[in-house]
Every structure is written in structure tokens, then in C-alpha cells.
Amino acid sequence: MMTIQDEVGVLTLAGIAGVALVFLYVIHGATRKADAARVEARAGAIRKWFFLGLLVLGAGVTAATLAPFPIPDQQASAGTRHVVDVVGHQWGWRLPPGPIEAGIPVEFRVTSADVNHGFGLYDSSGRLLAQTQAMPGVTNRLVYTFARPGRYRVLCLEYCGLVHYGMSAEIVVSAAGGARP
Amino acid sequence: MSTRYPAGETLTRGERRALNLYLVSGLLLFILLMSFGLTMRLAQSAWIDITPNHFYQIMTAHGAGMVGTVGLASSAVMWFFLRKYVRLSLPVFVANYACFMLGAALLLGATFVGRFGGAWTFLYPLPVHSMGVWSAGAAAVFMVGYLVMGLGFLLFYLDAMRAIVRVYGNLGRALGLQWLFRGTVDPSHPATVVASTMVIIVNSLGILGGAVVLVMSLVNAYASEFVLDALFAKNLTYFFGHVFVNSSIYMAVIGVYELLPRYTGRPWSMSRPFLWAWAANTVLVLIVYPHHLLMDFAMPRWAMVIGQIASYGEGLPVFAATAYLVLTNVHRSGLRWRMPIVLIVLAIFGWSAGIVPAIIDGTISVNRVMHNTLWVPGHFHFYLLLGVLPMLLAFMYHLIGGRADEPISRGDELGLTAYLVGGLTFVGMFLAGGHASEPRRYAVHFAEWRPYDQVASIAAVLVIAAMLLFAARIARGLLRAPAELR
Ligand code: HEM
Numbered sequence: 001m002m003t004i005q006d007e008v009g010v011l012t013l014a015g016i017a018g019v020a021l022v023f024l025y026v027i028h029g030a031t032r033k034a035d036a037a038r039v040e041a042r043a044g045a046i047r048k049w050f051f052l053g054l055l056v057l058g059a060g061v062t063a064a065t066l067a068p069f070p071i072p073d074q075q076a077s078a079g080t081r082h083v084v085d086v087v088g089h090q091w092g093w094r095l096p097p098g099p100i101e102a103g104i105p106v107e108f109r110v111t112s113a114d115v116n117h118g119f120g121l122y123d124s125s126g127r128l129l130a131q132t133q134a135m136p137g138v139t140n141r142l143v144y145t146f147a148r149p150g151r152y153r154v155l156c157l158e159y160c161g162l163v164h165y166g167m168s169a170e171i172v173v174s175a176a177g178g179a180r181p
Numbered sequence: 182m183s184t185r186y187p188a189g190e191t192l193t194r195g196e197r198r199a200l201n202l203y204l205v206s207g208l209l210l211f212i213l214l215m216s217f218g219l220t221m222r223l224a225q226s227a228w229i230d231i232t233p234n235h236f237y238q239i240m241t242a243h244g245a246g247m248v249g250t251v252g253l254a255s256s257a258v259m260w261f262f263l264r265k266y267v268r269l270s271l272p273v274f275v276a277n278y279a280c281f282m283l284g285a286a287l288l289l290g291a292t293f294v295g296r297f298g299g300a301w302t303f304l305y306p307l308p309v310h311s312m313g314v315w316s317a318g319a320a321a322v323f324m325v326g327y328l329v330m331g332l333g334f335l336l337f338y339l340d341a342m343r344a345i346v347r348v349y350g351n352l353g354r355a356l357g358l359q360w361l362f363r364g365t366v367d368p369s370h371p372a373t374v375v376a377s378t379m380v381i382i383v384n385s386l387g388i389l390g391g392a393v394v395l396v397m398s399l400v401n402a403y404a405s406e407f408v409l410d411a412l413f414a415k416n417l418t419y420f421f422g423h424v425f426v427n428s429s430i431y432m433a434v435i436g437v438y439e440l441l442p443r444y445t446g447r448p449w450s451m452s453r454p455f456l457w458a459w460a461a462n463t464v465l466v467l468i469v470y471p472h473h474l475l476m477d478f479a480m481p482r483w484a485m486v487i488g489q490i491a492s493y494g495e496g497l498p499v500f501a502a503t504a505y506l507v508l509t510n511v512h513r514s515g516l517r518w519r520m521p522i523v524l525i526v527l528a529i530f531g532w533s534a535g536i537v538p539a540i541i542d543g544t545i546s547v548n549r550v551m552h553n554t555l556w557v558p559g560h561f562h563f564y565l566l567l568g569v570l571p572m573l574l575a576f577m578y579h580l581i582g583g584r585a586d587e588p589i590s591r592g593d594e595l596g597l598t599a600y601l602v603g604g605l606t607f608v609g610m611f612l613a614g615g616h617a618s619e620p621r622r623y624a625v626h627f628a629e630w631r632p633y634d635q636v637a638s639i640a641a642v643l644v645i646a647a648m649l650l651f652a653a654r655i656a657r658g659l660l661r662a663p664a665e666l667r
């Protein structure tokens with residue numbers, strides 16, 4: 001299955017390859033001489049369609065990626081029975097020990113006891129699933145539904161000083177119904 | 182090819198000295214800071230052993246130093262070309278250099294003597310909350326260093342603003358706003374004046390924003406009952422950081438506009454779309470910074486939406502106008518490849534390609550799994566290392582090129598190959614790391630990430646070798662003072 005990361009990777013490679021092809025084409029023809037007005041007329045025609053294409057693409061992607069809005073409503077609770085209060089501190093995470101079930105939305109209420117941290121939720125293969133900032137004086141609500149039971153990791157995704165790289169914790173997700181994996 | 186070195190660009194003795202100071206210092210700093218970068222990659226590769234404490238000091242110096250040095254070198258480009266159209270003050274230009282060097286000394290002292298490791302973004306309250314790793318004094322010296330540097334840039338911009346207003350009446354006319362909707366655009370209105378005016382406006386605001394958060398943090402360091410709102414401080418910090426880095430690109434690109442026609446033999450003239458692009462970017466660059474805060478869910482929703490839409494939009498106007506200009510100007514121009522034009526084409530390629538991963542990351546739903554992974558250094562090293570640096574190098578190669586119109590030497594050819602191959606591999610490894618969800622700013626990497634780090638280390642050696650070669654040639658050329666610039 002393609003993850004978001006894979007899709008982004010493919011899109012990026014394709015985009016960079018496209019840019020590279022245009023440059024190679026222009027570099028290839030650079031040392032031969034043609035009438036400037038002719039080149040400009042042709043490029044002008046391409047430009048119009050290119051910008052129109054970009055505009056349509058941009059508007060389409062904006063609409064498709066902003067509705068529904070990808071960040072949960074911060075004013076209201078998600079209305080799930082799984083609410084997990086998370087506090088980041090230099091250099092560790094305070095998480096309640098309680099069980100988390102797969103298949104049910106989990107509302108993480110994330111804050112920090114000192115400096116900025118980043119609450120990054122990873123699966124056991126090391127893939128980043130979701131994140132939000134952990135900030136002093138602010139509580140950010142992140143809603144995530146674990147599809148499968150298993151062991152998940154929390155890593156810090158905002159630089160917070162000397163042991164930033166070592167600031168991790170584990171979250172155990174049980175199968176729906178509460179059985180441990 | 183006498184038009185390659187027009188009379189208006191001749192330097193007096195004093196001017197040449199000042200310019201050489203900027204450029205030679207810039208080259209030396211780039212090489213030093215690149216070796217800091219290599220050191221970090223080697224540590225992440227587990228090929229060398231440094232303490233996390235040292236790693237973060239090096240990271241702080243590399244980040245702050247690189248951002249500052251790019252600003253310094255690109256302001257030299259702006260000064261060099263802008264002084265053809267308006268009367269800039271040489272003492273102010275020199276004062277900017279002096280402030281920069283003093284500021285840089287404070288930054289380096291704070292990091293390596295005071296052990297400050299709060300990163301170039303000095304995100305409040307980390308500078309005053311190090312858990313005993315560095316003192317409030319070290320943080321204060323670091324922040325004062327920034328303020329001194331900022332003061333230099335502000336002086337430079339104020340002088341340029343004064344000079345531009347004297348010739349063009351006001352900043353709006355210098356930007357060409359009077360031609361956005363009607364009238365015939367004056368085809369000889371200089372792109373340099375348009376770009377400089379934009380930078381003066383946005384970067385003065387950016388630096389002021391930075392100064393506000395720096396001063397508030399300084400007060401907080403000594404009067405802890407004065408507490409800042411962390412989210413407000415973060416907004417100001419990223420506003421400053423975003424505007425400052427972008428302004429460097431916009432100053433460096435002036436060299437592209439000026440030099441391009443001299444090497445392709447095809448003049449280009451001011452047009453309405455070009456003015457629109459710069460006017461639009463003046464606004465966009467100021468409002469786009471919330472894309473650094475997309476994972477701060479407490480930000481108002483409208484700010485996030487602006488962050489995403491403006492990210493798509495900001496990439497476009499100036500960048501597209503420039504890429505279009507360069508591509509059409511080069512295509513079938515019958516040019517002969519010389520170092521400056523090769524570097525310009527490389528720079529515009531690096532800028533264009535680097536924008537791809539950057540824009541994609543400006544999408545909230547992508548940012549959720551890419552923010553603060555190595556994807557981020559991946560895209561900004563792409564357009565800084567392969568975009569802005571080549572622009573600066575193109576300018577310097579132009580300065581040292583003689584009337585002889587030398588073809589590219591074997592040494593330079595080797596350097597270009599190493600820089601391109603090394604640079605692409607180096608940024609590719611950051612992007613690959615980001616794809617694999619590796620967090621950025623980790624002093625120690627898990628074993629499964631190390632192969633990327635190791636390939637990146639080797640690639641960085643190539644880049645540094647190329648840079649040494651370029652720098653040696655340029656420094657020799659600058660100090661020898663080519664006859665046409667005397
Ligand atoms: C050979 C060239 C270079 C090497 C080897 C290098 C290496 C690095 C490394 C390893 C990092 C830290 C990555 C991490 O988060 O784990 C970094 C961060 C950074 N680099 Fe570079 N870099 C190079 C060139 C540049 C250039 C040319 C610029 C700017 C003009 C630049 C600006 C930055 C900035 C702003 C950061 C962010 C620092 C932070 O996260 O606090 N680098 N670089």
C-alpha cells in the first residue's frame with residue numbers, strides 16, 4: 001500500500017524530473033542561435049497554458065486537501081471515550097498508562113511543561129503517522145484512530161535541547177475489546 | 182564584449198576593498214560552516230564521535246552562520262548593482278560588514294565558549310530553559326549577536342531606501358506600482374531597483390519582527406516574571422526567519438537579472454507581468470510564514486489556510502517570472518558556456534527543483550507526516566545549496582572574469598561536476614530521510630537511518646572540495662583586481 005510519504009516521494013521525484021527535463025532541453029539548445037522574437041512568441045504561448053494549468057491544479061488541490069479541514073476542531077472535544085492527556089517535558093513524555101483500543105478515535109490533548117516539543121506518533125516500523133506541537137501554555141488536540149493493535153512510539157519533533165533525540169515513549173494499542181497484542 | 186563590464190559598475194579603490202571584504206569573508210565562512218555541516222552528518226553516520234552537546238552547538242552555529250552569511254553575501258550583490266542607479270553610501274556598506282563580523286563573533290562565542298545550543302531559531306523559551314547546559318548569559322550574548330547583525334542590515338536598507346526615494350520619489354514608484362494597471366511600462370526601469378525595493382520593505386519588517394522577539398526574550402532572561410506568550414513568540418520568530426531567508430534569495434537573484442543578458446547576448450526589458458510578480462511577492466512573503474506553524478493546532482484556522490494557500494502562491498510569482506525569463510533568454514541564444522552563465526542556469530534549476538518538495542510540504546495533510554523530519558532540511562538545502570549559492574558564485578566568477586572571455590577551465594569543470602553530483606546526492610539523502618520519517622535535529626540517529634547519513638557525508642565531502650576549488654580561484658581573482666573593475 002502507498003503511504004502518504006510514498007505518494008509525496010513519487011510526486012516530488014516526478015516534479016523534479018520534469019523540471020530537469022525542461023532544463024536539459026533548454027541547455028541542449030542554448031548554443032544554437034534562433035531569432036529571439038520567435039523564441040519569445042513560442043514561450044509566451046506555452047506560458048499562458050502553463051499558468052492556467054498551475055492555477056487550476058492549485059485550486060483543485062487546495063479544495064481537495066482543505067475540505068474536510070485536516071486539523072480537528074480545537075474548541076470542542078472529539079466526543080470519543082478515549083481521551084489521552086500528554087505532557088512533554090525536558091526530556092520525556094508523561095502519558096497515562098491506561099489501555100488504548102484500536103479502531104476507536106483517540107483524542108490526544110498535548111501540552112508541554114517547559115519548552116516547545118513535538119508529539120510525533122510512529123508505528124513499529126518507524127513510520128510517522130501524525131503529529132502536533134507540544135507547547136507551554138497551549139493544549140493542542142490531535143485525533144487519531146489506530147487501525148491495528150501493536151506497539152507504537154512517540155518521538156519528539158521539535159528541538160528542545162540536549163536530549164531532544166532521546167525523548168521517546170511507547171504506546172500500546174490493544175485489539176478492539178481490550179485484548180493486549 | 183565590453184558591455185559585460187559597463188562603465189557604471191567600475192569600483193573605486195575603497196569600494197573594491199569593501200566588496201572584497203564581503204566576498205572573501207563570505208567564501209571563508211561558507212567553507213567553515215559547510216565543514217560544520219559535514220561534522221554533523223559524520224556524527225549521525227556514527228563515523229565520528231562527538232557529544233550531543235557539541236553536536237547542538239555546531240548545529241546552532243551552522244544554522245545561524247549560514248543564514249547570516251547568505252544574507253551578507255547577497256547584500257553585496259544588491260549593493261554592487263544598485264549603486265549604478267542610486268547613490269549608496271560606502272561607509273554604511275562598510276558599517277554593515279562591521280556589524281556582521283561583530284555579531285558573528287558574539288554568536289560563535291556564545292555557542293562554542295558559552296555552549297549555547299538553542300538553534301538558529303532560538304525558539305522561546307528554550308534559550309532560557311536549557312536545563313543547565315548553557316547559561317542565561319550565553320543565550321543573551323547569542324541574542325545580542327543577532328541584534329548587532331540585524332542593526333547592520335537595517336542600516337544598509339535604510340541607506341538604500343533613502344537613496345532610492347531620492348531618485349524615484351517613493352518606494353511604490355520604485356516597485357513600478359504605477360504601471361500595474363495602466364500606462365506604458367518604462368522598458369528601462371531596472372529590475373535591480375524593483376527587487377531591492379521589495380527586499381528593503383519586507384526585510385526591514387522581518388528584522389524588526391526578529392528584534393521584537395529578541396528584546397522580549399532578553400528581558401525575560403533577566404526578569405523571569407516578564408513572561409512571553411510562547412505561541413506569539415513562535416509567530417514572530419518564524420516570520421523573521423522566513424522573511425530573512427527569502428530576502429537573501431531576492432537579493433542574490435539581482436545578479437541573475439543583471440548578468441543574464443551579458444552572457445546570452447539577448448537583452449530583456451521590464452514588463453508588466455514582471456512588476457506584478459514582485460508586487461505580489463511583496464505581500465505574499467509577509468503573510469506566508471504560518472506554513473511553519475501548521476502543526477500548531479492552536480493557531481486560528483484562517484491562518485493555517487493562508488499558510489497553505491500562500492505557500493502555493495508564494496512559490497510562484499517571482500520564482501516563475503525568473504525561471505521563465507532565464508529559460509527563454511538562454512534557449513537558442515547561441516551563447517557560449519562560461520562559468521557565470523553555467524552557474525546561473527544551475528541556480529535556477531536548483532531553485533525550481535527545490536521548490537517542488539517545499540510546496541508539497543506546505544499542504545497541511547502532508548505537513549502532518551513531514552513537518553520537522555529531514556524532509557525540511559532536504560528542501561531548503563536544495564534551493565540554498567543548489568540555488569542561492571550558485572547565484573552568488575556566478576556573481577563572483579563574473580567579477581574575476583577578464584575581457585579575455587575565458588572558456589571554462591578543466592578545474593572549474595571538475596568543480597562543477599563535483600558540486601552538482603555531490604549537492605544533488607546530499608539533498609537527496611535528506612529527502613530520503615524525510616521520506617523514511619527521520620526527525621530533523623537528532624544528534625544521534627538510529628542504526629537503520631545511518632546509510633543515508635553515510636552517503637550524505639561522502640556527498641558533502643564532494644561539495645566542500647568543489648567549494649574549496651571555486652573559492653581559491655575566486656579569492657585569487659578578486660585580490661588580483663581585474664583591470665576592468667579598477
Ligand atoms: C556541504 C554543505 C552543507 C552541509 C554538509 C550541511 C549539513 C547540515 C546538517 C547535517 C544539518 C542538520 C540536519 C538535521 O536537522 O539533522 C544542517 C542544517 C541546516 N543547514 Fe546545512 N549544510 C550544508 C550547507 C548549507 C547551506 C549552504 C546553508 C544555507 C545557505 C545551510 C543552512 C542550514 C540551516 C539553516 C540548517 C538548520 C539548522 C537547524 O536545524 O537548526 N546549510 N545542515
Ligand SMILES: [Cu+2]
Pocket residue numbers: 088089116117118156157158159160164167
Ligand atoms: Cu522534545
